[in-house]
Amino acid sequence: MNGIHDMGGMHGMGPIVHEEHEPVFHHEWERRAFAITMAAGFLGEWNIDMSRYVRERMPAAEYLAASYYERWLWGLERLLLECGLLTRQEIESGRARGRIPNVRCSCCVAPPAPPGKRSVYQAPRALVAPAPRRVGRPRVSGPVSCSAEEFVHREEEIGEGLRGEGLAAREPLDPAIAPLARLLIDFDTFRGEIHDPDLGDPGARVEGYLDRSIVVE
């Protein structure tokens, strides 16, 4: 994509400012913006190409005026919106609407790969979305550790008529995220049949997400 981000060879950008003993972050909000962007990346809804591309869509004038982590924030808000994890209303108001995690939209089905790795995109699936937490056990259980490198596919029975599938990390652990090693990352889908009439027509086929939070063991 030809855009302002493609800066190689441009003239007129001024002198390079080199800061002695530069801190990793200059403001508290940069720390937080970095962390929420990384943590949201663990959800597996987008990969590195998507997070770069979204920043490259920033209007040129805004891009030039923005600092690095302002661009990250701008990109994160859009990824969350476009992947259906948050609504515009939620972002604008800063308040969650509804207690249940939003079900991702069928227009944006991200690859089941850890951020940083490319993978083949899946075809969008039709979604029927009963309240995920009320179907079966909330999470696929099992010993899981977290690694940026490799994820293994798992599938198991998660409730009556429901099978869950998802990705779990495989050893060895990534030392860069060793402090997170005891955190479990769920990005599990479920599919099966509705039995509880509260959730929909009994016998209807369902498919969706169980949960996608990061949980401290």
Add this chain to the structure above:
Amino acid sequence: MRDHHEHDHDDAQGSPLPEIDLRVRALESLLVEKGLVEPAALNALIDTYETKVGPRNGARVVARAWLDPAYKTRLLQDATKAVAEFGYMGRQGEEMVVLENTPTVHNMVVCTLCSCYPWPVLGLPPVWYKSAPYRSRAVIDPRGVLREFGLALPEEVEVRVWDSTSEVRYLVLPERPPGTEGLSEEELAALVTRDSMIGVTKVRAPAAGGRR
């Protein structure tokens, strides 16, 4: 909402926070409330990249390569694997390449499109590396850029500029400075600066003093 404990020291009563600060706080609390991110994970991420992963990692790799020819060979053949011998791996370093500086070839690294950088060995990139002036000029006027960093290379030294991608990240193996014979790996590592591993400066001998 639990665990919302961050307060800036300059967060005086009544003084409004900058808009960006409010936007980040709002988004963070929203993500936590929705169960999309876990506060413990946020703090662990910040701690990791602020205090644990940084250019000291790369400096150890460089020092070992200076001392151990077999390690250097492995490093130049497959940097990702050789770097992992130290346990350094992961995010933004899935595929690393080490570029050796010699008396006749000087390598420097840029990411013209954004900020790609080998996190496992250098940590998060400095502001200047991510800035428009460096990204735009490194590829069109590398010698001029190097001069701004205080490095004037003779014309006969070939300058190679490597533009990083999200898939391949480069680390420069700087030249070992003269006068460092007999130094231990640790002492050598202490001489290696972040900027020398990006390739915008050289590593200076310990007695030389002066500019970093």
